[in-house]
Amino acid sequence: MTSHASKSLAILDDYVGIAAKHFGHIESLKVDSFPETLNPAKHDDFEALVKRLEPYEIISSMRERTPFPAELQKRLPNLKLLLNSNVRNASIDMRYAAERGIVVAGTKGDRPKDKKALEALDELPPPAGHSTVIQLAWAQLLALCSRIAPDDYALKHDPTAWQSALMVPIAGKTLAILGLGKLGIGMAKVGALAFGMEVIAWSENLTQEKADAAAEGAGLAKGAFKAVSKEELFRQADVLSVHYVLSPRSRGIVGAQELGWMKKSAILGNTSRGPLVDEAALIDALREGRIKGACLDVFWEEPLPEDSPWRSTNSWSKGEVVLSPHMGYANEGTMNRWYQEQAENVERWMRGEEVLNIMS
Structure with missing residues (x-):
């Protein structure tokens, strides 16, 4: 984890194509995006999802759009870091992830305090207490x-x-x-x-x-x-x-x-x-x-x-x-902030530092 060797990241279910720009600045990181959702509860989708994700060490997920049951995690031998949006996701088998040593990191989606991160967002997440x-x-x-x-x-x-x-x-x-x-x-x-x-x-x-x-x-x-x-x-x-x-x-x-x-x-x-x-x-x-x-x-x-x-x-x-197509949370400020937080955790992980918002 302390190595600067090239790593690979799969971005899942980014329907409107906003994620890649947040990871583009990270050196030695190969990024691929897969906006079409596959449902692991369906046999054909499960096998296609395994084939899609097998090579990747890092996966960026968006909420529960793609579940990660133990059966799927077992078939992903290279997976080391699973990035989740929000700090809770009932569709990820956290017990199995812990057994496998897969780090699952969430995001808070709050307004950043860091000036550079703040300036990078065209639209801010809603203020605390609003949704x-x-x-x-x-x-x-x-x-x-x-x-x-x-x-x-x-x-x-x-x-x-x-x-x-x-x-x-x-x-x-x-x-x-x-x-x-x-x-x-x-x-x-x-x-x-x-x-x-x-x-x-x-x-x-x-x-x-x-x-x-x-x-x-x-x-x-x-x-x-x-x-x-x-x-x-x-x-x-x-x-x-x-x-x-x-x-x-x-x-x-x-x-x-x-x-x-x-x-x-x-x-x-x-x-x-x-x-x-x-x-x-x-x-x-x-x-x-x-x-x-x-x-x-x-x-x-x-x-x-x-x-x-x-x-x-x-x-x-x-x-x-x-x-409406599950739009309640899908606002410009929060979604971009989630990907911004995920990118920060990728950088931390690649440097061998502790990632933020570890889920358990």
């Missing part, structure tokens, strides 16, 4: 309720198009938050302050005391967030926004029963993780018009396959659907 996930969640919800997508399309494609349906007002409605963590609180704060919405929340261990602390921590009055039961959350929701952490226990936490509790006029939004919601149950609810609509930024398989039913919702859904 573009909330920006995206509200953009989707407002687009659906304000008919932005269908009206924009109609005006651009039909010379006679004008008002053909009505907006849905959300002011004063009930905003239900599934998972009152940092992102759930951020979503709730906007709803309460900007639209005067009544905020209710549920998670497995949420109490009213914790909900009160969350509200006061967000600068709102005690009681601004009301802790309710899971069934009450779904039954009372006009808008239900999912902000839960995905785990084996939470997978499918929104299923057929929960969707059946919802009002026919309710909207479901998910900017967290696709598998939190039972895909088949949601498709059935939309196909039958049992909920008004859905706003989705995350899916059960990403990128969406060509034959995914979500690519043809206009042909089968009675509910209104707004989709």
Whole structure:
């Protein structure tokens, strides 16, 4: 590791091609980029991924776009340094990586303090305490309720198009938050302050005391967030926004029963993780018009396959659907900062120094 001999780096899943410029200045580093995602859960993709990555000592990954289970790591004998975006990634088998001596290093995505690093970024990451996930969640919800997508399309494609349906007002409605963590609180704060919405929340261990602390921590009055039961959350929701952490226990936490509790006029939004919601149950609810609509930024398989039913919702859904390709975190400032941090860790590793933000 102290040698200055040439090393090789594979950049995975850099869909918009911004990573390479951050590694280009590193001497004795051969860099290759593979923007097309391969899914190791599929046999053919697994073998193709092994063939693709076998030669590389360093791999740059972007979040969970490509999982690294033990089975994949076993087939990569040259892998020494796995660079992850963010400081958490449930799709990497950390136990096996530790056994193999593979260093897994994360990134924080915060605004750099170093002047040179700061000047190298054209756009800064959001300030601490803010997230573009909330920006995206509200953009989707407002687009659906304000008919932005269908009206924009109609005006651009039909010379006679004008008002053909009505907006849905959300002011004063009930905003239900599934998972009152940092992102759930951020979503709730906007709803309460900007639209005067009544905020209710549920998670497995949420109490009213914790909900009160969350509200006061967000600068709102005690009681601004009301802790309710899971069934009450779904039954009372006009808008239900999912902000839960995905785990084996939470997978499918929104299923057929929960969707059946919802009002026919309710909207479901998910900017967290696709598998939190039972895909088949949601498709059935939309196909039958049992909920008004859905706003989705995350899916059960990403990128969406060509034959995914979500690519043809206009042909089968009675509910209104707004989709985006997992854009909640994919902002210019954060993404470039993550790659900047990864490049710094590559330089440290090649010099034989300890890398930053080691994951375990």
